[in-house]
Amino acid sequence: MHELAVTEGVIKVAVEAAGGRRVRAIDLVLGALSTIVDDSVQFYFDALSRATLAEGAVLRFRRVPATALCLDCGATTEVAPPLPDGCPGCGSSRLRVSGGTEFLVESIEVDDEPG
Numbered sequence: 001m002h003e004l005a006v007t008e009g010v011i012k013v014a015v016e017a018a019g020g021r022r023v024r025a026i027d028l029v030l031g032a033l034s035t036i037v038d039d040s041v042q043f044y045f046d047a048l049s050r051a052t053l054a055e056g057a058v059l060r061f062r063r064v065p066a067t068a069l070c071l072d073c074g075a076t077t078e079v080a081p082p083l084p085d086g087c088p089g090c091g092s093s094r095l096r097v098s099g100g101t102e103f104l105v106e107s108i109e110v111d112d113e114p115g
Ligand SMILES: [Zn+2]
Pocket: 070, 071, 072, 073, 074, 075, 087, 088, 089, 090, 091, 092
């Protein structure tokens, strides 16, 4: 369960970025191949954000698809796990995951007034 650690990181980032203002919402990007479970993040967030400026903030998850880059023809393809055996364009098996593993804070919304 590494959601605990990543959720601590999300709160830290959001509170620092808020600069003393209350955090209303946090937009998170979650890749299709990420092992992060959004329900778990929400669970830890509710517990860990208590008594911080992020308490009560809404978590919004934006899911991004996994992509694979073909090392032979250079095509980037949207893929769904498990990865395909070959590039849909040229059939090469030399595919590298190029996206979809990310989990990051995309943006936050804060109150206009400090405090
Ligand atoms: Zn290819």
